[in-house]
Amino acid sequence: xxxxxxxxxxxxxxxxxxxxxxxxxxxxxxxxxxxxxxxxxxxxxxxxxxxxxxxxxxxxxxxxxxxxxxxxxxxxxxxxxxxxxxxxxxxxxxxxxxxxxxxxxxxxxxxxxxxxxxxxxxxxxxxxxxxxxxxxxxxxxxxxxxxxxxxxxxxxxxxxxxxxxxxxxxxxxxxxxxxxxxxxxxxxxxxxxxxxxxxxxxxxxxxxxxxxxxxxxxxxxxxxxxxxxxxxxxxxxxxxxxxxxxxxxxxxxxxxxxxxxxxxxxxxxxxxxxxxxxxxxxxxxxxxxxxxxxxxxxxxxxxxxxxxxxxxxxxxxxxxxxxxxxxxxxxxxxxxxxxxxxxxxxxxxxxxxxxxxxxxx
Amino acid sequence: xxxxxxxxxxxxxxxxxxxxxxxxxxxxxxxxxxxxxxxxxxxxxxxxxxxxxxxxxxxxxxxxxxxxxxxxxxxxxxxxxxxxxxxxxxxxxxxxxxxxxxxxxxxxxxxxxxxxxxxxxxxxxxxxxxxxxxxxxxxxxxxxxxxxxxxxxxxxxxxxxxxxxxxxxxxxxxxxxxxxxxxxxxxxxxxxxxxxxxxxxxxxxxxxxxxxxxxxxxxxxxxxxxxxxxxxxxxxxxxxxxxxxxxxxxxxxxxxxxxxxxxxxxxxxxxxxxxxxxxxxxxxxxxxxxxxxx
Numbered sequence: 001x002x003x004x005x006x007x008x009x010x011x012x013x014x015x016x017x018x019x020x021x022x023x024x025x026x027x028x029x030x031x032x033x034x035x036x037x038x039x040x041x042x043x044x045x046x047x048x049x050x051x052x053x054x055x056x057x058x059x060x061x062x063x064x065x066x067x068x069x070x071x072x073x074x075x076x077x078x079x080x081x082x083x084x085x086x087x088x089x090x091x092x093x094x095x096x097x098x099x100x101x102x103x104x105x106x107x108x109x110x111x112x113x114x115x116x117x118x119x120x121x122x123x124x125x126x127x128x129x130x131x132x133x134x135x136x137x138x139x140x141x142x143x144x145x146x147x148x149x150x151x152x153x154x155x156x157x158x159x160x161x162x163x164x165x166x167x168x169x170x171x172x173x174x175x176x177x178x179x180x181x182x183x184x185x186x187x188x189x190x191x192x193x194x195x196x197x198x199x200x201x202x203x204x205x206x207x208x209x210x211x212x213x214x215x216x217x218x219x220x221x222x223x224x225x226x227x228x229x230x231x232x233x234x235x236x237x238x239x240x241x242x243x244x245x246x247x248x249x250x251x252x253x254x255x256x257x258x259x260x261x262x263x264x265x266x267x268x269x270x271x272x273x274x275x276x277x278x279x280x281x282x283x284x285x286x287x288x289x290x291x292x293x294x295x296x297x298x299x300x301x302x303x304x305x306x307x308x309x310x311x312x313x314x315x316x317x318x319x320x321x322x323x324x325x326x327x328x329x330x331x332x333x334x335x336x337x338x339x340x341x342x343x344x345x346x347x348x349x350x351x352x353x354x355x356x357x358x359x360x361x
Numbered sequence: 362x363x364x365x366x367x368x369x370x371x372x373x374x375x376x377x378x379x380x381x382x383x384x385x386x387x388x389x390x391x392x393x394x395x396x397x398x399x400x401x402x403x404x405x406x407x408x409x410x411x412x413x414x415x416x417x418x419x420x421x422x423x424x425x426x427x428x429x430x431x432x433x434x435x436x437x438x439x440x441x442x443x444x445x446x447x448x449x450x451x452x453x454x455x456x457x458x459x460x461x462x463x464x465x466x467x468x469x470x471x472x473x474x475x476x477x478x479x480x481x482x483x484x485x486x487x488x489x490x491x492x493x494x495x496x497x498x499x500x501x502x503x504x505x506x507x508x509x510x511x512x513x514x515x516x517x518x519x520x521x522x523x524x525x526x527x528x529x530x531x532x533x534x535x536x537x538x539x540x541x542x543x544x545x546x547x548x549x550x551x552x553x554x555x556x557x558x559x560x561x562x563x564x565x566x567x568x569x570x571x572x573x574x575x576x577x578x579x580x581x582x583x584x585x586x587x588x589x590x591x592x593x594x595x596x597x598x599x600x601x602x603x604x605x606x607x608x609x610x611x612x613x614x615x616x617x618x619x620x621x622x623x624x625x626x627x628x629x630x631x632x633x634x635x636x637x638x639x640x641x642x643x644x645x646x647x648x649x650x651x652x653x654x655x
Contacts, residue, residue: 050550050554051553051554052550052553052554071553072550072553072554073553073554073555073556073557077554078554079550079551079554081547081550081551082547083545083547083548084547085545085547085548085550085551086548087548087551087552087565087566087569088548088569088570089565089568089569090565098552098555098557098565099554099555099556102555102556102557102558102561103556146551146555
């Protein structure tokens with residue numbers, strides 16, 4: 001039995017269908033991240049799970065019961081909002097205990113639960129303050145505390161870190177990871193930040209236009225993207241996509257005379273003469289002067305070099321096509337150089353140009 | 362540009378307004394203060410200085426005290442009812458339903474009508490011979506015979522309060538509705554997930570956002586209700602048996618009906634002072650409320 005099961009959920013606003021049949025089954029303790037750009041339907045799906053929006057069709061089950069039509073308060077869920085959504089005139093203590101107070105949990109028991117959550121989130125000294133006296137990070141901790149004390153079956157997070165500044169976001173991300181490791185709760189987490197998704201998720205559902213493009217572990221989503229969209233969305237800088245043609249057991253990069261050998265694993269799924277999209281992650285490329293031997297050579301013209309600190313981002317051209325490579329920071333390169341980059345066999349991804357689907361996901 | 366030139370220019374720009382204000386408000390006010398220390402009559406005598414006689418006579422008179430009570434009743438009950446009705450109407454009009462925009466526009470109508478029109482309208486409703494209220498109440502069996510709502514001392518004030526509420530609750534509703542739209546959706550959603558019922562949601566989620574704007578509405582309405590004149594003058598002229606006579610009506614009667622300009626002026630200044638005290642007290646209250654929310 002799954003902790004949370006989303007079955008063929010559809011949602012239409014008039015003629016516009018924002019969710020086009022979503023199926024996900026979550027095991028207890030899983031951390032699912034719904035990842036996608038704005039308008040992909042991820043927040044709508046979260047609101048449907050929370051009961052704040054109604055699905056047009058489909059079913060959602062928590063444990064062994066359907067929760068469609070059940071009031072949000074009776075769904076055994078807790079939700080953390082992007083804007084924190086704290087009650088402005090209640091103290092932190094009452095904010096955290098509000099859900100229990102509304103459920104008529106006795107005062108002593110409530111106090112204990114609030115104290116416990118506050119200790120876990122390291123906000124004990126703030127319990128008697130008002131939300132207006134807290135910083136953004138502290139407010140978000142209170143909002144998380146309010147969800148924690150309820151001990152629900154499923155936690156829902158709606159872009160909880162988007163309102164925080166970069167440094168605090170990093171801290172809170174680690175904090176969330178620590179909490180999840182400790183409490184082993186089932187989580188559905190919405191974000192458009194792929195780093196958050198990669199670091200927090202046990203599984204990621206990459207969404208686009210109301211559909212799931214790929215549902216898999218962070219490793220699968222990163223290393224075996226199912227579609228061109230996923231390949232472009234996950235990873236920064238995004239995966240390089242080059243037009244290639246299968247030609248006699250090799251991949252000819254269009255607009256140049258560069259060829260890469262067609263990896264063995266693709267032989268049975270491509271046909272000779274076929275036009276495909278070749279994906280190579282910028283971080284999978286390295287300079288031929290590197291000590292690591294092996295790999296296929298790719299001759300490029302360096303156009304722009306950007307040193308970010310930990311790496312040197314090179315924007316280059318292969319024939320007419322653009323290619324980005326993340327190289328070692330001390331690489332000896334200059335603008336306008338002709339360089340030879342190396343890429344390993346298993347770092348090559350092939351996609352169908354029309355459908356965007358991966359050959360061998 | 363130097364600061365002093367800015368200051369000079371500001372005063373220059375305000376000069377026309379100041380001139381008008383001084384001539385239509387400032388000078389009459391000064392003259393009223395002067396009059397209040399004399400026994401001048403409206404026509405005929407210029408009057409001679411009588412010191413605080415007018416004030417002493419007015420404050421100790423039974424008329425003033427009874428009128429102060431009537432005015433207070435009128436203000437407290439009508440403002441309280443307007444606040445409650447206004448908030449309820451705003452909560453209703455804040456819901457999603459078909460025809461909401463039309464209803465919102467319609468709601469403003471009573472407040473947008475001139476008071477005289479509103480008062481005349483209610484006089485028709487209360488009419489002892491063909492009034493709609495009498496007809497409605499007898500037809501549903503609540504009343505045996507037609508009554509003169511405005512003609513009986515024990516119903517006249519209540520009838521006036523109803524008319525005043527009908528006119529003024531839309532203002533409160535409008536202010537409350539604007540405030541309701543500032544309640545963040547996330548907090549409402551959070552309270553639903555937390556299991557707050559409608560009453561808890563109103564108290565913990567909505568009310569904090571309503572308090573400030575409602576205080577402003579309360580101040581405005583109380584001061585206006587305390588000075589009420591037009592609606593009463595059109596509907597009852599302070600009668601029957603002075604049962605609806607408020608302070609402003611009393612001032613008018615003293616100064617114009619009885620032509621006692623001196624004592625009328627002193628009474629007017631007493632009312633002004635009372636309203637000023639109210640205004641200052643409320644201003645302090647609003648400041649305090651704003652401070653506690655920051």
